[in-house]
Amino acid sequence: MKYFKMNNFITGFSKLSKEEKINWIAKEYFSNPKEALSLLKNYWNTDEKIQNLHDEFIENTITNFYLPLGVAPNFLINGKHYTIPMVIEESSVVAAAAKAAKFWSTRGGFKTTVLNTEKIGQVHFMFTGDALKLEKFFLEIKAKCIAATESITKNMQKRGGGILEIELRNKTHLIENYYQLHATFDTKDSMGANFINSCLEQFAKTLKEEVHSFESFSEEEKNIEVVMSILSNYVPNCIVRAEVSCPLEELIEKHINDPKDFAEKFVRAVQIAEIEPFRAVTHNKGIMNGIDAIVIATGNDFRAVEAGVHAYASRNGQYSSLSHAKIENGIFSFWLEVPLALGTVGGLTSLHPLVKFSLEMLENPTAKELMQIVAVAGLAQNFAALRSLTTTGIQEGHMKMHLNNILNQLEATDEERLLIRKHFEKNVVTHSSVVDYIQKLRRII
Structure with a gap:
């Protein structure tokens, strides 16, 4: 696989194999490439099937980042x-x-x-024309919007979920010519992001298709511009x-x-x-x-x-x-x-x-x-x-739990850990106090 780079800029990176990606990173950014490669590979899962599964969660995967x-x-x-x-x-x-x-x-x-468990999605669009005409148009196509999503909502409806409501919202007081189709959903046991976004994109498609057959609109009013269709992570009714x-x-x-x-x-x-x-x-x-x-x-x-x-x-x-x-x-x-x-x-x-x-x-x-x-x-x-x-006070308990992290940073031995933990059973834990105490121990031991 060929790739071209100049001052750390690289083209074709996504097409490289995992091995080629980590080799490039190690050589380009680390003074000790061999050590960097070893670190990355130490965090690979020894079960190849599980590692392949993790590799496919996101793009350009080079290793795993573990959390407890x-x-x-x-x-x-x-x-x-x-x-x-x-x-x-x-x-x-x-x-x-x-x-x-x-x-x-x-x-x-x-x-x-x-x-409540109501989730929300919106079609954001621009409309230049008579707001009252738009409201009448929406009332006429509302049922069509829902019907057009039947293939998307069929399985969700079997589980008792689906589209709850769609309404037209006039936001022209905030941005000139700006309107929304504001939709609510019940997605039962799924988070439902893909389901909601698919429904919204179909609403937008129906909106743009039906506008041409609405006789009350002038030619200019038929030029509805859909800006985007996307769920909202703000769910004040969930x-x-x-x-x-x-x-x-x-x-x-x-x-x-x-x-x-x-x-x-x-x-x-x-x-x-x-x-x-x-x-x-x-x-x-x-x-x-x-x-x-x-x-x-x-x-x-x-x-x-x-x-x-x-x-x-x-x-x-x-x-x-x-x-x-x-x-x-x-x-x-x-x-x-x-x-x-x-x-x-x-x-x-x-x-x-x-x-x-x-x-x-x-x-x-x-x-x-x-x-x-x-x-x-x-x-x-x-x-x-x-x-x-x-x-x-918050620090007493937190710092005693944080003591392990400090000891790991200082590469304390098992013997030192035992003595330090005993000492700080009755003393306040701070980073500097632990450093001082371990230095004192190391002079004695």
């Missing part, structure tokens, strides 16, 4: 126990989730409700609620001696996140630690979920907390409502071996059940973070 798959047990959700899979690289997240799960498992567990509650006196545990004081401080911390965007972003990031970890483990699109969740957090004009808390009649309550468009069939769910493993460990949930599990993980993570922040 951990589990958090003891989640009691609507009376049923779960052990939850979590894929994440951040220290203390899995431990915090497991700790919160155990705490609430003896206090009634988590309660969840799916409020919402799940997760909550916990218990009498104040049941909040007592190791770091909570005065449950009323703890609850009041906890509620104030949530209120700050509700009104202060600088705090809300970090507050919600903690929630997403729990949510993203399961979304990735189950083969869903965490970037789509993130974008939709943060848009939802800004729906009232200011970025705000996703979670809320209150004390009422001696009962502490903590809850969140979050948009989650998830799937348990299609995409990676049927391809990635560890995704299949994760879903089976969750007892093969429906999309609605997965929404509830994921929302609970977010609430548990948020509870754990706020409990630490309002009691011992």
Whole structure:
């Protein structure tokens, strides 16, 4: 295979074999090409079938980038126990989730409700002409738009899903001549991106075809320009609620001696996140630690979920907390409502071996059940973070979990690890304090 390069610019790269790609990268960018090649190949799966499967997930694959798959047990959700899979690289997240799960498992567990499962897609188009004529035209072709998608929606309809509604939206007050076909869908257990986009493209095709036979339009008005047809990752009507509650006196545990004081401080911390965007972003990031970890483990699109969740957090004009808390009649309550468009069939769910493993460990949930599990993980993570922040502080637990990463960076021996862990059982963990202590040890040992 021939390729041409000049100052790191290369043509024909995608046509190279995997071996040729990594050879080019190693020679072009690394002072020690042999070492770079060895590193890449060390992360290839020894099972050729599995490696080939991974290679075909994306383009120009050169190796695998591993993230840990951990589990958090003891989640009691609507009376049923779960052990939850979590894929994440951040220290203390899995431990915090497991700790919160155990705490609430003896206090009634988590309660969840799916409020709606509606997903959205839009055809964006430009129309120069009479808006009233366009509305009349849309009413005439609406049924045709739906009928034209019959071959696409047939299987989805058998599962109880499909197109829910299509409406014409006039957005000319925002952009001159700009309109939308705004469609809603129920995609049952699939995330449904391909299904929705296929329906939208058919709507656009029908729109452009039918406009020529609408007699009320002038020739100019028939020149509808479809800009794009695409689903939206903002799903404000695909919402799940997760909550916990218990009498104040049941909040007592190791770091909570005065449950009323703890609850009041906890509620104030949530209120700050509700009104202060600088705090809300970090507050919600903690929630997403729990949510993203399961979304990735189950083969869903965490970037789509993130974008939709943060848009939802800004729906009232200011970025705000996703979670809320209150004390009422001696009962502490903590809850969140979050948009989650998830799937348990299609995409990676049927391809990635560890995704299949994760879903089976969750007892093969429906999309609605997965929404509830994921929302609970977010609430548990948020509870754990706020409990630490309002009691011992966030760093005590986080840095002790981070200690392993520091020891790996310093290439600590087994003997050093034993002594260091013992020392920091009673001392504050910081990167500099660990460095100082290991240097001291190495002078002695």
